[in-house]
Structures are given as C-alpha cells and as structure tokens.
Amino acid sequence: MQRSEIEKQEASILFRDKPYKIMSKKEKNISGLEKKIKIELDNFTRELETVKNLIELDNLRTKYIGKKSFLIKTLKNIGNLPDDIKPIAGKKSNTVRKKIESDILIKEKIFKNIEYENKLRKEIIDMSLPGRSTAAGRKNIISQVVEEIEEIFIGMGFEIAEGPEVETDYYNFEALNTPSGHPARSLHDTFFISENILLRTHTSPVQIRYMESHKPPLLIIVPGKVYRRDYDVSHTPMFTQIEGLVVDKCINFSNLKWTLETFVHEIFGKDRKVRFRPHYFPFTEPSAEVDVSCNICGGKGCRVCSGSGWLEILGAGMVDPNLYSFVGYNPEEVSGFAFGMGIERICMLKYGINDLRLFFENDLRFISQF
Amino acid sequence: MKVTLNWIGEFLGAERLEPENIASVLTMSGTEVKKVEYISDKYKNIIIGRLVDFSPHPDSDKLSLCEVDIGSSKLNIVCGAKNFKKEDRVAVALPGAKVKDITIRKNKIRGQISEGMMCSEMELGLSSESEGIMILSSNCEIGDSFSKSVGLDDVVLELEITPNRPDCLSVMGIAREISALIGADFVVPEYDLQKRLNIDSKFKIEIEDYDLCPRYSAKLFRNIPNIKSPQWLKNRLILCDVRPINLIVDLTNYVMLETGQPLHAFDKDMLYSNKIIVRRAGKGENIITIDDSIRILDDDALVIADEDKAVAIAGIMGGKDTEISENTKNVLLESANFYGPSIMRTSKKIGLRSEASNRFEKKIDPMLTVFAIRRFEDLLGKVANFKTEECIYDNFKKVERERKINLRVGKVGQVLGKDIDAGLISDILTNLKISNRIKDNIIEATVPSFRYEDLQREIDLIEEVARIYGYDRLDSIPIPASDRRGKYSLYQKTIKDIRQALCDMGLVEVINYSFISAESLKKFKINLEDRYKNNVKILNPINEDFKLLRPTLLPALMKNIKDNINHNIKDIGIFEISKVFKKNSSGKLPFEINTLGMMLTGKAVQKGWNEKERSFDFYDLKGILDFICKRYYPSGSLKIKEKQYRFFHPRVSGTVNIEDLEVGIIGKIHPVIIEETEIVQDAYYMELDMDKFINNIKETKKYKFIPAFPSIDIDLAIVVDNKIKSEDIVNEIKESGTELLKKIRLFDIYRGEQIEKDKKSMAYSLNFRDDTRTLKDTEIEIIVNRILENLGKKFNARIRE
Incomplete structure (x- = not known):
C-alpha cells in the first residue's frame, strides 16, 4: 500500500462517525476509543500552544506520551483487545503518539534554539583586538622580481639555466667574441682570481656553456649574480642579471622584438611603449638596446628619464654567428637571439627605488616593504 | 664624447640642422645622444x-x-x-x-x-x-x-660612441654618419695626400715593430709665430671639454676632435737629433710625462724615442722634456697609428687614459695620419697666416684596407624577419660610403678603410642595413612553435619552494655580497675551522672588505642582525640562499656550493594581550629544520650530531645529518662572539648545503593503505638521569616496541620537586597499530613492559609513579 493511502485510512478510522463498541465497560467499542484518543490529541495540541519552556515541554511529554499516559497505556494493553479491532486501535494510537512526539520535537528545537541564542548573546569578545601574531616573513625583492620574470618566460616556453659565478676568461670573454685587447673589455672592470679565472661580469657565459651541452631548439633564461669592479653611488660590485637565449632553425629579429615587447608588457604593463635602438655588443649582431617609455612623465621627459622620455632596460641582439663556431653549431642552419637585463634596475623602475645600495644593505625596513 | 652642431655643419651640405631631429636620428641609428645642450641659453x-x-x-x-x-x-x-x-x-x-x-x-x-x-x-x-x-x-x-x-651660438651633443665605431670618435665621423641618415652631402676638405710625402730625408723615422706601429707620419714646422689661439678655436675646445693651452697644443687637440686622429707636438729643439725611433720600452725604463708623473714602463710598452731616450709613451702621453712651451719655435708634429690592444694594455698597466689612448684602443684608421697633418697645416695657415711647403715624413707598412663582402639579399630578410628590397639595401650602403653593386640577388659591397675593422662579414652589413632602415620599422612576430618545455627543474623548484616555505614561517630573505674580508673570518674564528679553509682570493679587490669569496654565510648574517639591531629592530629571523666558495686545485674553477644560511635572534613571540613573550631558542631553529626535512625526506631520519665549532656555544654546536649524510651545521653563536660583536642577545645559526640536500631527495612517494584497524595510544612517563638524551631513549623504545609501534611523541619533560635531583621525567605517547587486525590490550601491555624493562637496564630508567 502507498503511504498516502495509509494516512487516508488512518484518518477515516479516527473520525469515523459511527461508534464501534468493544474494550471496557465505558469504552467498549472502537468509536469510544477513537473519541478518547481524539480528545487526547486535541488537549495536547491546545496545551502545546501554551508551553513556554523546555521544562513545561518535558512535563507535557510525560503527560501525553509518558509511561503513565493514556496513549502509552492503551498501546501496552492492545493485546487484550479483541482481534478484530486490535489492528485498528493499535494503528490509531500509534499514529497519534508519533504525531505528538514529532510536535514535541519541533517545539523542543525551537526552544533549544532560543536558549542557545540567549546563551551565545552573552559570549562577548572584542573583535577589534589584534589577532594572534604570526611572524611576517618576506622574500627579498630581488628574488621576487627574478621569480616574476622567470614565470613570464616559463609561460613562453623557456627553461631556466644556471652557470658558475667564477668563470674562465674563455667563457666570459673569448667565446663571446671579446678576445684579449678587444675595446669592449674596458667596459667591464673585472675581478680576477688568477690570470685566466675571474668573477663573471655578466650572465652571458652561460650562453656558451648551455649551447656546448645542448642542441637547438633551445629557449633559456639565466638568472644570476654578476660582478664588476665598480663601487660608487650608482654601482655595486655585485648585482643581478637575467640573460636570455633562443636558438632554433629560423629565429629572426622580429621574433626578438615580439619576445621582449611581450615581456615588457607583462612586467611593466600593457600601456608602456617599447623602443628598440641600435647598439653594440661583441656577441650579438645586429644589437639593440631596449627602452620602455617613462612612467613618471608618460614619455614627455623628466628627471628620472633624463628628459628623454625613455628608460633603458635591456640589451639584446641576434646571436653573432661567430659564437656558433665556438660551440659547434652551423651558422647557416641555426639562428637565434639573446638578451640581458639588470634586475636591480628593473626593481628600481618598478618600485621607484632611488638608491642602488639599498639592495645589499639588508635593512629589514627596506626588504619588508615589498 | 661631445661635438657641436656648428662644427658638424662645416662638413655637411645641409642648410640647417635641427638639434632635436639630429639627436633623434643619431640615437635611433645607434649613436645615443645623452644630452642636447643649447649654449646660447647659458648666455x-x-x-x-x-x-x-x-x-x-x-x-x-x-x-x-x-x-x-x-x-x-x-x-x-x-x-x-x-x-x-x-x-x-x-x-x-x-x-x-x-x-x-x-x-x-x-x-x-x-x-x-x-x-x-x-x-x-x-x-x-x-x-x-x-x-x-x-x-x-x-x-x-x-x-x-x-x-x-664669439661663435658660442651653438648646440653641444653629448654622444655615447660604441666601441665598434672608432670612426665616430670625431666631428667628421659624426657628420659622415648624419649625412647617411638625413641624406645630406658629406663635404671634406680635399687635400692631395701624396704631395710632399718623403721628398727629403732630413728627418728620419725608424719603426722597430710595424705590428705595434703600422704607420708613423710627422712633419717639422720651423719658426712658428708665437701667437695666442683665436677665441673661436678656444670656444670649440671648451665646449668639447678640452682646456685651451697654447696655439700648437690647441691645434693638435682641435684636429684630433675634428678628424679623430690624435696628434702630438714635440718641441723639436728639445729632441736629441733628427731621428725618431718607435720601439718597445726597456724593462724598467722610465719617463716623466707632461702631467709631471714619473712613469715606469716594462718591455710591453711602446715608446717614441730619440736617439738618447724615450720622449713619449706611444699613443698615451708625451714626455715633459719635449713638451711645447711658450718659447717653442720649432715643432715636430707626430701623426701616427698604434696597435689598439697594445695601447690598451699599457694604458691599463700604468693607469693612465687619455683622449688619444681612448681613440687608439678602438683601432682607428691608419689612412688618417697624413690627412690630419694637412688639416693642421691648413688651420695653422688660417689662424697664424703660416705657410709651409716642407716635407711630410711618412713611414708605414703597406696593409690592405679595402674589403669586399657579398651580401645575400635573402639573408637580410632571414635575419630581420622582413624582406627588404635590394635597391633600398644598395642605397643604404651607398649612403654609408660603402660602394656596391647588385648582381643576382647578391650585393657586392666594398667596405672603405674607415669601417675596415667593424665591417668584416655579411652579418655586419646586415646590421648596417637594419639600423639605417630602422628597428622600429621591423615587425614583431611570435617565436615559431617548436619543442618547448617551459618549467623549473626539480632543483630550481625545490629552492623556490624552500624559499617560500621559510618566508611563510616568518623569515625574511637577505642577499649579501659574495665577498668577505680576512679580518672578518678571523673575528668569527672561521679561519681556524678546516671546513672553511682554502678560501678563494681576489687578485684585485676594491679594498680589504672585498678580498675573499666567502666560505660561509655566517659573518654576513651576523652583520645583518647587528645592523638591524642598530636600527632598533631586535627580533629577527633571516635567511639567505647564496653560493659559498672553496678553492679547487690550481687552474680549475673553485667549488661553488649553493648554501642556505639562517639566523634567529631576539624574541620568537612578542608579549601580547593574549600571548607570553618568548625568545628564540635552539628548538625554533631546529623546528624549521625539521619542517623542511620532513617535507623532502618524509621517512628520512634527521640527526644533529654533536661537533664543536669555535664560533658556536661548546654545548650547542653540531652537524645536521639526514640518513647519515652530513648536510650542514647548526648551533648557538658563541657568547663571546656575541659580546665582541656588541649584539647583547643570543643568536642561533644554521647552514645547509643545498646541493647535497636537494640532490639526495628521492622521489619515492607511494600510496599506503589508510589503516583500517584502530590504534592504541599509551602514555609512558619515565624518570632518567639528566644526562640521558631523548634521542637514545626514543631509539631504545623503537627497538623494543616491535613493528606494532608506529609513532613516538615526547610530550613532557619535568624536573623538580616531585623527583630526585639530577633526574628528569620524560613522558612519551606511544601509538601501536596492526594493519591486519585489532590489537588486544594485553599484548600491548607485554610490549610496554618489555620497553620499560629495557629502558631500565640501559638507562637505569624507572616508570614515574
């Protein structure tokens, strides 16, 4: 039988108009019992309305469905009823009992909620008090910017290569088209460890090392510390560079432009203009310097950009074919581009820092700003 | 380098030079204009x-x-x-x-x-x-x-000349460049450079080594009138940052600025004889230069000598004895070409750079020497009305100064990513004075002498085409797709993650110079530790503070905390990940070890409304160590082995070991060092060899079944002698606990009234479990009793009642 039909049947039993006599002397028939149960339910429903708290509710529970209540007693004695009315009486009493139970439970939930609410209202804390302290750690600004740049290039398919900070003259100069006596050497004031061993003056030696041990296609960037023998307001003897190198079958200058424009827009914002200017580096040909439009004056010219409206941020160019002969590539088969930038300068432009020395003084008041 | 616009204008067939426009075209063609200075504004x-x-x-x-x-x-x-x-x-x-x-x-x-x-x-x-x-x-x-x-109605351009363009180190060179850029004529005085060359032999020039001195031209000027330089000449020198001195010297400087050829004037009467010898210096030979310094030379240096002694350091500076003075009547004018790298070496060695040496270093055109002398004659004639028809002496080794290069038109497009018309390429080269003709998509170009050093290959000509065509006119094209895998290596990723983790734990990352002084190593007694011997020395340090490459990060971090304490920041947790260096066998590159250094000092927890103040202690540092070890060595055992380092507290000093591999050191900075450094608060330091730490990580993560049966927790408090180490107790418990013992955790240490003096109570929580069944209390009881028995035997431990 479907549940709805059972309910219908129960309802018809409860409110049957013709009395059906059995059971006790007083209430021998089923209609008497029905009446009595109906009265119990009516009484309960009326009293439930007046209940004010959980204790009263508990009393009500005892009164109507407690051990000594009419309903429970009726249910207990059901076995003594004649067989023909037994199922009807049982069903009926049980239905009412369940109804009372569920009404009480609903009421009980309401009272409990009110009680909780009243209790919790008294549990006052001052939410304006400071939270329990956790120490504020901070990545160094240089690491932050290096990682930001790494992620931009990783997104373009680059890998990250590294190399030694102490280098041979060969990798730092000679294999980069800068043999002894080359005029470009005087631009790099070098720290020497011995006649042929030095602190690398740029991250470019990694270009050679990487090409020696890898075949094209290759797309790498190389972050790292570099050293020059210069120490004044605008020079520190150690600073940070990121080098880039792309070599494949048909890489051209337009690819270089796209790559660096994309990079500049990612790191400085899409609204900044990028300018490529011819320049000279011994290991790229053609070479370029890359400027980004000054954000202070919007390109009109100001003190920060020395009136030019442009800020120089990158050196770049097509890999000089001579380099391929040092690493065993065929310059007629492959081509590529390389670029390099100073991280401290990028940081200074990005955050408006005006003193290079701050980067290595490790004043926590500085580091913690970024 | 500075040039003036009026001066440039003398060599250009253009009517008017717009300063901002000239600056812009120069900058965008590779000669960066740093500054445009309007002189008339000053007046x-x-x-x-x-x-x-x-x-x-x-x-x-x-x-x-x-x-x-x-x-x-x-x-x-x-x-x-x-x-x-x-x-x-x-x-x-x-x-x-x-x-x-x-x-x-x-x-x-x-x-x-x-x-x-x-x-x-x-x-x-x-x-x-x-x-x-x-x-x-x-x-x-x-x-x-x-x-x-007075001729000061001029504009000065301050230029940055790249080292590949010695031809641009002159007013004429810049004028020639501008003529190619704006399409104006380049107008030069036409002198017959063969006229009067070596027509007598009254004066002799001897060159010992033509490799070092490919050409030496000279001329005698007799009875030069003693007059002052005219104002216009002085003005131009002043605008180009050259100090006027006297007519002869001013003219040599003027011609150098104008043509790019350095000239030197000797007082002829102070020379020993009618002969100049260009030779290497004798070892230790010395000369007093015109700046009144004694210069001691070695046999690498090239000198200009008479038959008695050196009278000038070739290409760098003249000697005092033969300097032009007010009384000079007869002048020997030198216009020579010296080998760049040799000049550079000598100039570096004696620490003297001059306008002349700067030009020679970049390898200037040897064809300029006679032209410059003729220009000098010409100007002297104009200024002093001095005419001369005397001999120009010229000694040189004949060298090839013309170069033919074939430029493939297709290659230009390949390199630049844009095809450029052959006719346009040809025009660009022609404007640059590179004669050429087009033949079957190949441009046969002939490079003139003044670009001989710079333009050697096809690619060099492509650069010329690109820079004149304009980089801004080239396209922007994505890199063609190829085999790309953009990602961090495991090593790089681990470093990045550790850096992030340390910051998340509240540490601040510092970056210090790689240099250290010997003094500093001594101060921290680092020099006495074998671990840090064999330092890498810098041959030419800036000063004593930069003499060595650091073998440890400790002194730098100590300096960082001291500096910050001086700024009243006293509670500090810092770390650095940098390379440290160790000498290798001679001729080899030093060892570079990527190292994590970490230092804690001051308070770990500040006094707060709901927190008790607490200073950093050893266990804060070890906690961080535990954390990073557990992350990368989930099942590896971390052990601190006692080992004394002189910079650490003798009882709080050890090595960090993971699975018997020593990866670093940890300890408390020795109180005496703290006192000497004037820090007045404890500091704790740890150093890990990141290379060892990361390269030994084994990726062995594998799924294990989540336990299906309940575990039993037993708390065990034992009383032992104070000296007994927790690690030893734990090891013993592990051994006696059978494989059913899954975890041990120390949760209390008690010393005090309730137990004897010199004893401590150690309370451990033991967790037992079997993956195949539910354990019975009785069997655990047996195991615990055995543990207690063994602890008793080994450490004289007894259960705490």
Whole structure:
C-alpha cells in the first residue's frame, strides 16, 4: 500500500462517525476509543500552544506520551483487545503518539534554539583586538622580481639555466667574441682570481656553456649574480642579471622584438611603449638596446628619464654567428637571439627605488616593504 | 664624447640642422645622444657693449664708474677691473642674465647705480682664471648677443660612441654618419695626400715593430709665430671639454676632435737629433710625462724615442722634456697609428687614459695620419697666416684596407624577419660610403678603410642595413612553435619552494655580497675551522672588505642582525640562499656550493594581550629544520650530531645529518662572539648545503593503505638521569616496541620537586597499530613492559609513579 493511502485510512478510522463498541465497560467499542484518543490529541495540541519552556515541554511529554499516559497505556494493553479491532486501535494510537512526539520535537528545537541564542548573546569578545601574531616573513625583492620574470618566460616556453659565478676568461670573454685587447673589455672592470679565472661580469657565459651541452631548439633564461669592479653611488660590485637565449632553425629579429615587447608588457604593463635602438655588443649582431617609455612623465621627459622620455632596460641582439663556431653549431642552419637585463634596475623602475645600495644593505625596513 | 652642431655643419651640405631631429636620428641609428645642450641659453641677456667713458668711483679706489653703449641705450655700470680703455668691446650681462649661477640685477654699489655687469672670461666659463674683464674684438657688433658674436651660438651633443665605431670618435665621423641618415652631402676638405710625402730625408723615422706601429707620419714646422689661439678655436675646445693651452697644443687637440686622429707636438729643439725611433720600452725604463708623473714602463710598452731616450709613451702621453712651451719655435708634429690592444694594455698597466689612448684602443684608421697633418697645416695657415711647403715624413707598412663582402639579399630578410628590397639595401650602403653593386640577388659591397675593422662579414652589413632602415620599422612576430618545455627543474623548484616555505614561517630573505674580508673570518674564528679553509682570493679587490669569496654565510648574517639591531629592530629571523666558495686545485674553477644560511635572534613571540613573550631558542631553529626535512625526506631520519665549532656555544654546536649524510651545521653563536660583536642577545645559526640536500631527495612517494584497524595510544612517563638524551631513549623504545609501534611523541619533560635531583621525567605517547587486525590490550601491555624493562637496564630508567 502507498503511504498516502495509509494516512487516508488512518484518518477515516479516527473520525469515523459511527461508534464501534468493544474494550471496557465505558469504552467498549472502537468509536469510544477513537473519541478518547481524539480528545487526547486535541488537549495536547491546545496545551502545546501554551508551553513556554523546555521544562513545561518535558512535563507535557510525560503527560501525553509518558509511561503513565493514556496513549502509552492503551498501546501496552492492545493485546487484550479483541482481534478484530486490535489492528485498528493499535494503528490509531500509534499514529497519534508519533504525531505528538514529532510536535514535541519541533517545539523542543525551537526552544533549544532560543536558549542557545540567549546563551551565545552573552559570549562577548572584542573583535577589534589584534589577532594572534604570526611572524611576517618576506622574500627579498630581488628574488621576487627574478621569480616574476622567470614565470613570464616559463609561460613562453623557456627553461631556466644556471652557470658558475667564477668563470674562465674563455667563457666570459673569448667565446663571446671579446678576445684579449678587444675595446669592449674596458667596459667591464673585472675581478680576477688568477690570470685566466675571474668573477663573471655578466650572465652571458652561460650562453656558451648551455649551447656546448645542448642542441637547438633551445629557449633559456639565466638568472644570476654578476660582478664588476665598480663601487660608487650608482654601482655595486655585485648585482643581478637575467640573460636570455633562443636558438632554433629560423629565429629572426622580429621574433626578438615580439619576445621582449611581450615581456615588457607583462612586467611593466600593457600601456608602456617599447623602443628598440641600435647598439653594440661583441656577441650579438645586429644589437639593440631596449627602452620602455617613462612612467613618471608618460614619455614627455623628466628627471628620472633624463628628459628623454625613455628608460633603458635591456640589451639584446641576434646571436653573432661567430659564437656558433665556438660551440659547434652551423651558422647557416641555426639562428637565434639573446638578451640581458639588470634586475636591480628593473626593481628600481618598478618600485621607484632611488638608491642602488639599498639592495645589499639588508635593512629589514627596506626588504619588508615589498 | 661631445661635438657641436656648428662644427658638424662645416662638413655637411645641409642648410640647417635641427638639434632635436639630429639627436633623434643619431640615437635611433645607434649613436645615443645623452644630452642636447643649447649654449646660447647659458648666455641669455649677455650682449656686446662699447665702453663710452669711465671715471673713478667717488667712494672706492678699486671701482670705476663706466658708461656702456649697448646700442638701444647707454648703461651705468660699476666695475672692479682696470684692464679696459675707451671704445673697448665688452660682454655686458644685463639684469636677468645668469653668470656663474648668479642672476644679475640692477642695484647700487657703494651708493652708485649699476645696471649690469661687464664679465671676465672666467665668469663666462671660458677659462679657469682671468685678470680683468674680457675685451672682445672690435669687429663685434654693438648690441648683438655675446654668444653669437664669439661663435658660442651653438648646440653641444653629448654622444655615447660604441666601441665598434672608432670612426665616430670625431666631428667628421659624426657628420659622415648624419649625412647617411638625413641624406645630406658629406663635404671634406680635399687635400692631395701624396704631395710632399718623403721628398727629403732630413728627418728620419725608424719603426722597430710595424705590428705595434703600422704607420708613423710627422712633419717639422720651423719658426712658428708665437701667437695666442683665436677665441673661436678656444670656444670649440671648451665646449668639447678640452682646456685651451697654447696655439700648437690647441691645434693638435682641435684636429684630433675634428678628424679623430690624435696628434702630438714635440718641441723639436728639445729632441736629441733628427731621428725618431718607435720601439718597445726597456724593462724598467722610465719617463716623466707632461702631467709631471714619473712613469715606469716594462718591455710591453711602446715608446717614441730619440736617439738618447724615450720622449713619449706611444699613443698615451708625451714626455715633459719635449713638451711645447711658450718659447717653442720649432715643432715636430707626430701623426701616427698604434696597435689598439697594445695601447690598451699599457694604458691599463700604468693607469693612465687619455683622449688619444681612448681613440687608439678602438683601432682607428691608419689612412688618417697624413690627412690630419694637412688639416693642421691648413688651420695653422688660417689662424697664424703660416705657410709651409716642407716635407711630410711618412713611414708605414703597406696593409690592405679595402674589403669586399657579398651580401645575400635573402639573408637580410632571414635575419630581420622582413624582406627588404635590394635597391633600398644598395642605397643604404651607398649612403654609408660603402660602394656596391647588385648582381643576382647578391650585393657586392666594398667596405672603405674607415669601417675596415667593424665591417668584416655579411652579418655586419646586415646590421648596417637594419639600423639605417630602422628597428622600429621591423615587425614583431611570435617565436615559431617548436619543442618547448617551459618549467623549473626539480632543483630550481625545490629552492623556490624552500624559499617560500621559510618566508611563510616568518623569515625574511637577505642577499649579501659574495665577498668577505680576512679580518672578518678571523673575528668569527672561521679561519681556524678546516671546513672553511682554502678560501678563494681576489687578485684585485676594491679594498680589504672585498678580498675573499666567502666560505660561509655566517659573518654576513651576523652583520645583518647587528645592523638591524642598530636600527632598533631586535627580533629577527633571516635567511639567505647564496653560493659559498672553496678553492679547487690550481687552474680549475673553485667549488661553488649553493648554501642556505639562517639566523634567529631576539624574541620568537612578542608579549601580547593574549600571548607570553618568548625568545628564540635552539628548538625554533631546529623546528624549521625539521619542517623542511620532513617535507623532502618524509621517512628520512634527521640527526644533529654533536661537533664543536669555535664560533658556536661548546654545548650547542653540531652537524645536521639526514640518513647519515652530513648536510650542514647548526648551533648557538658563541657568547663571546656575541659580546665582541656588541649584539647583547643570543643568536642561533644554521647552514645547509643545498646541493647535497636537494640532490639526495628521492622521489619515492607511494600510496599506503589508510589503516583500517584502530590504534592504541599509551602514555609512558619515565624518570632518567639528566644526562640521558631523548634521542637514545626514543631509539631504545623503537627497538623494543616491535613493528606494532608506529609513532613516538615526547610530550613532557619535568624536573623538580616531585623527583630526585639530577633526574628528569620524560613522558612519551606511544601509538601501536596492526594493519591486519585489532590489537588486544594485553599484548600491548607485554610490549610496554618489555620497553620499560629495557629502558631500565640501559638507562637505569624507572616508570614515574
């Protein structure tokens, strides 16, 4: 039988108009019992309305469905009823009992909620008090910017290569088209460890090392510390560079432009203009310097950009074919581009820092700003 | 390098040079213009006046009252100088003019009105000293602007010349470059360079090594008139930052600035004989140069000598003895070409750079020597009305200075990513004075002598085409797709993650110089530790602080905490990930070890409304160590082995070991060092070899079944001697606990009244579990009893009642 039909049947039993006599002397028939149960339910429903708290509710529970209540007693004695009315009486009493139970439970939930609410209202804390302290750690600004740049290039398919900070003259100069006596050497004031061993003056030696041990296609960037023998307001003897190198079958200058424009827009914002200017580096040909439009004056010219409206941020160019002969590539088969930038300068432009020395003084008041 | 626009204009067939436009085309073709300086702005409101009359100042012996005609009116000016007479033309600064950064105003001087100022050369920035006011030529037009009248109506461009363009280290070179850029004619004086060459042998030039001196040209000038340089010549030198000295020296400098060929003038009468020898210096040979310094040379250096001694360091600086003086009558003019790398080496060795050496270093064109002498003659003729038809001596080794290069038109497109028409390429080269002809998509080009060093290959010509065509006209095209895998390596990722984790734990990342002083190593007694011996030395340090490459990060971090404590930041947790260095066998690159250094000092927890103040201690540092070890070595055992380092507290000093691999050191900085450093608070330091730490990580993560059966927790408190180490107790418990014992955790240590002196109570929580069944209490009881028994035997431990 479907549940709805059972309910219908129960309802018809409860409110049957013709009395059906059995059971006790007083209430021998089923209609008497029905009446009595109906009265119990009516009484309960009326009293439930007046209940004010959980204790009263508990009393009500005892009164109507407690051990000594009419309903429970009726249910207990059901076995003594004649067989023909037994199922009807049982069903009926049980239905009412369940109804009372569920009404009480609903009421009980309401009272409990009110009680909780009243209790919790008294549990006052001052939410304006400071939270329990956790120490504020901070990545160094240089690491932050290096990682930001790494992620931009990783997104373009680059890998990250590294190399030694102490280098041979060969990798730092000679294999980069800068043999002894080359005029470009005087631009790099070098720290020497011995006649042929030095602190690398740029991250470019990694270009050679990487090409020696890898075949094209290759797309790498190389972050790292570099050293020059210069120490004044605008020079520190150690600073940070990121080098880039792309070599494949048909890489051209337009690819270089796209790559660096994309990079500049990612790191400085899409609204900044990028300018490529011819320049000279011994290991790229053609070479370029890359400027980004000054954000202070919007390109009109100001003190920060020395009136030019442009800020120089990158050196770049097509890999000089001579380099391929040092690493065993065929310059007629492959081509590529390389670029390099100073991280401290990028940081200074990005955050408006005006003193290079701050980067290595490790004043926590500085580091913690970024 | 500085050049003036008027000077450049002398070599260009263009009517007018717009300064901003010239600056822009130069910058965008590779000669960066750093600054454009309008000289006439400096002389605003300074005009030519005529001294009408003057009389003594009534209240001063030194001052005069002058009446000056400036064309439109007559001014009264009080003047302190005496070197003038009536009708003199003078430079008058009117009210509003700026002289030496002071704005001139109309005012009263000792009661007399002064409506301006008559300026001296020094005040006008034309010399470093002067006596009296500047008296100008009577040709000067009254009322004209001063700058126009004396040729200072000019614009100075400050240029950055790249090392590959020695031809641009001159006014003519820049003019030639501009002519290619704006399409104007390049106009040079035409001299017959073969005329009068070696027509007599009265003077001899001997070159010992043509590799070091490919060419030496010279000329004798006899009875040069002793006159001063004209103002226009001095002005141009001044605008280009060269100090005027005397006519001969000024002319050599002028010709050098103009042509790029350094000249040197000797006082001929001070030379020993009629012979110049270009030779290497003898070892230890010395010479006093014109800057009054004694220069000691070695046999690497090239000198110009007479038959007695060296009279100049070739290409760098002349000698004092043969310097041009006021009394010089006869001059030997040298115009030579020296080998760049040799000049560079010597100039570096003796620490002397000059305008000349800077040019020679970049390898200038040997074809310039005779041209420069002719230019000098020409100018001397104009300035001093001095004519000479004497011999020009010229000694050289014949060298090839013309180069043919084939440029494939297709290759240009390949390199630049844009096809450029052959005709356009040809025009660009022609404008650059590179003669060429197109033949079957190949351009046969002939590079002239002045670009010989720079343009050697096809790619060099492609660069020329690109920079003149304009980088801004080239396209922007994505890199063609190929085999790309953009990602961090495991090593790089681990470093990045550790850095992030340490920051998340509240540490601040510092970055210090890689250098350290020997003094600093000594101060921390690092030099006495074998671990840190064999330091890498810098041969040419900036100073003592930068003498060595650091073998440890400790001193730098100590300095960081001290500096910050001085700024009143006292609670510090810092770390650095950098390389440390160790000497390798000779000839090899040093070892570079990527190292994590970490230092804690001050308070771990500040006193707060709900927190108790607590200082950092050893276990804070070890906690961080535990954390990173557990992350990368989830099942590896971390062990601190006691080992004494002199910079650590003798009892809080050890090595960090993971699975028997030593990866670092940890400890408390020795209180004596703390005291000597004047820090007055404890500091804890740890150093990990990141290479070892990361390269030993084994990726062995594998899924294990989540336990299906309940575990049993037993708390066990034992009393042992104070000296007993927790680690030993734990090991013993592990051993006796069978494989059912899954976890041990120390949760309390107690020392105090309830137990004997010199003893401690250690409370451990033990967790037992079997993956295949539910454990019975009784079997655990047996195991625990055995543990207790063994602890008793081994450590004399007893259960705490």
